[in-house]
Amino acid sequence: MGERKIRVLIAKPGLDGHDRGAKVVARALRDAGMEVIYTGLRQTPEQIVTAALQEDVDVIGLSILSGAHMTLVPRVMQLLQEKGLQDVVVFVGGIIPQEDIPKLKALGVAEVFLPGTLLEQIVNVVRQSVKRSLETSE
Amino acid sequence: MTTKEMTSHLEEALSRWEEQTLRPTLARLPERAAEFTTTSLRPIKRLYTPLDIQHLDFERDIGFPGEYPFTRGIHPTMYRGKLWTMRQFAGFGTAFDTNKRFKYLLEQGQMGLSVAFDLPTLMGLDSDHPLAEGEVGKCGVAVSSLEDMEVLFDGIPLEEVTTSMTINAPAAVIFAMYLVVAEKQGADWKKISGTIQNDILKEYIAQKEWIYPPAPSMRLIVDTIAFCTQEVPRWHPISISGYHIREAGATALQELAFTLRDGIEYVEWCVRAGLDVDAFAPRLSFFFNCHNDFFEEIAKFRAARKVWARVMRERFGARDPRSWMCRFHTQTAGCSLTAQQPYNNVVRTTIQALAAVLGGTQSLHTNALDEALALPTEFTAMLALRTQQIIAHESGVVNTVDPLAGSYFVEALTSEMERGCYEYFEKIDAMGGMIAAIERGFPQKEIQEAAYRYQQAVDRREKIIVGVNEYVLEKEPIEVPILYIDESVAEIQKERLRRLRARRDNAKVHRTLEALKEAARGTENTMPYILECVRAYATLGEICDALKEVFGEYQEPPF
Numbered sequence: 001m002g003e004r005k006i007r008v009l010i011a012k013p014g015l016d017g018h019d020r021g022a023k024v025v026a027r028a029l030r031d032a033g034m035e036v037i038y039t040g041l042r043q044t045p046e047q048i049v050t051a052a053l054q055e056d057v058d059v060i061g062l063s064i065l066s067g068a069h070m071t072l073v074p075r076v077m078q079l080l081q082e083k084g085l086q087d088v089v090v091f092v093g094g095i096i097p098q099e100d101i102p103k104l105k106a107l108g109v110a111e112v113f114l115p116g117t118l119l120e121q122i123v124n125v126v127r128q129s130v131k132r133s134l135e136t137s138e
Numbered sequence: 139m140t141t142k143e144m145t146s147h148l149e150e151a152l153s154r155w156e157e158q159t160l161r162p163t164l165a166r167l168p169e170r171a172a173e174f175t176t177t178s179l180r181p182i183k184r185l186y187t188p189l190d191i192q193h194l195d196f197e198r199d200i201g202f203p204g205e206y207p208f209t210r211g212i213h214p215t216m217y218r219g220k221l222w223t224m225r226q227f228a229g230f231g232t233a234f235d236t237n238k239r240f241k242y243l244l245e246q247g248q249m250g251l252s253v254a255f256d257l258p259t260l261m262g263l264d265s266d267h268p269l270a271e272g273e274v275g276k277c278g279v280a281v282s283s284l285e286d287m288e289v290l291f292d293g294i295p296l297e298e299v300t301t302s303m304t305i306n307a308p309a310a311v312i313f314a315m316y317l318v319v320a321e322k323q324g325a326d327w328k329k330i331s332g333t334i335q336n337d338i339l340k341e342y343i344a345q346k347e348w349i350y351p352p353a354p355s356m357r358l359i360v361d362t363i364a365f366c367t368q369e370v371p372r373w374h375p376i377s378i379s380g381y382h383i384r385e386a387g388a389t390a391l392q393e394l395a396f397t398l399r400d401g402i403e404y405v406e407w408c409v410r411a412g413l414d415v416d417a418f419a420p421r422l423s424f425f426f427n428c429h430n431d432f433f434e435e436i437a438k439f440r441a442a443r444k445v446w447a448r449v450m451r452e453r454f455g456a457r458d459p460r461s462w463m464c465r466f467h468t469q470t471a472g473c474s475l476t477a478q479q480p481y482n483n484v485v486r487t488t489i490q491a492l493a494a495v496l497g498g499t500q501s502l503h504t505n506a507l508d509e510a511l512a513l514p515t516e517f518t519a520m521l522a523l524r525t526q527q528i529i530a531h532e533s534g535v536v537n538t539v540d541p542l543a544g545s546y547f548v549e550a551l552t553s554e555m556e557r558g559c560y561e562y563f564e565k566i567d568a569m570g571g572m573i574a575a576i577e578r579g580f581p582q583k584e585i586q587e588a589a590y591r592y593q594q595a596v597d598r599r600e601k602i603i604v605g606v607n608e609y610v611l612e613k614e615p616i617e618v619p620i621l622y623i624d625e626s627v628a629e630i631q632k633e634r635l636r637r638l639r640a641r642r643d644n645a646k647v648h649r650t651l652e653a654l655k656e657a658a659r660g661t662e663n664t665m666p667y668i669l670e671c672v673r674a675y676a677t678l679g680e681i682c683d684a685l686k687e688v689f690g691e692y693q694e695p696p697f
Contacts, residue, residue: 071272
């Protein structure tokens, strides 16, 4: 198992077209040796979870800068539960007010990355979370 | 002394300085880095001298403000005559909420309005569309029909204020709504003034809020421009935007080059549609970003004016000097703001705003300190406006025109920007124009590459961002209060739409939408038909859907 590359789905839910962060993070994770699939813009939570299932990913990164995170993230988390994908580690990145961060974490989001987060930090947190997730599920 | 003698004299003097003064200093005290670069990672020399600007001729290249090539500004007196328009972008929640904020900003001395619409509106969707869920009123105001527009401008006389509206794919529809509100107020279309962004090319390139494919989108834009020349002569029917290109990660040069090349594309389409270049070019306007790198930004603005003037005069043969002028709005860089220690953003914004003013902007939006976290609160919006007022009234930079002209460094950078621009034009022209370039992903890939390189430089700490990769605090010292938009906005909007659809004359709505489709299939100007739909209270979504039936939808090509 240790040799398998970490598989990541980077997704843009909702109507937001700001994809700079999503693309930069996708590339950084790829450069760090992970398999990264980018969904493209304007995906519904259903499409994202279906893609996660089909691509057999370990991690989903949701990029939202429009303020719709408190509607979109709970939908994704719920659908993951329904499909038995609760082991998939979910990250959120974007314009997220401080007070929403504990709420998102309570839903099962592993980490929230705000503007200014270093790529190195994202790569490290993703690696560690996947490791933890594998350990607990084994 | 001849120029040649002077040059060789200077070269000798420079070598002497390097030998006698510089070298011993460097031996004792090496510089902090092997290379110094701008925010855009452009290398900057240690020292600039007259040798760096010897290619420039004062009258031809720098010249006088208000005259070709407008390097120094489009007005002869610049801010001595009139300050730039302080125009803060605002919009959130319902039209009622934003109307209140507009009135507050006008009371605080703001000079013009600037409307931010929410994502469903930007995408041509009504607030009750399933895809609008969670997005209504979040990053701007929700406007689904004329009824919302009436509320938005209630009590604001449209003949007296100028309004800028950031709207692109559905720009013709939102503009029609504004015109009908003006009509209902009894305002004369010939007297109202403002701007619609109406720039679809930068949507394909950077911001990605498109509806229709390029050709019909360009046709709608030509329709609005042609309509304005006849009916709304003081309106700016397009604001050709680099702002979003920069936010997506472009360098300063890429922002400049892609934006001006987009401008060329629009002019070409209008001319091909039979418009006389001097009939519409004086109403074209631009919109640039202003990032942290002070001198690079100033050089960018000065080069923008110079390049555009030459393009209009030489490439398009425009004869009216007003057609040569690059008039532009500036917004400080949202992407430069940090979520960490957000109060530092006030300082960043001040530096950027100062560069925009020294670059000769016609209007300015300064970002609020909390915008890396949420939309601005009333307090942070006021502080952002005060930043501009302090520059205008206390800094003294407004007292003379283009104070940095003649600086060896600024003039050399301006020339570099200009050269870089023409190089990009050549590449894009060779591809067959901007739409062809977009279809093969050229500007998109250039921007992605630049965004990644920049982020790597930050990660490696080659670029220091205070509070992010240096001077980091474990715990934020001050908590920033946040403007929170809840889901009640969506509920209010859904209810308003339900009532509207029940109350209006639905047969008339149907007739006007059918007539619009018919016009869209042909070659007539669509604006009069869109106005009829709006007057009948057809919703934004209904009008955009009618056009979708005829035009189809854009799919981003994979690259």
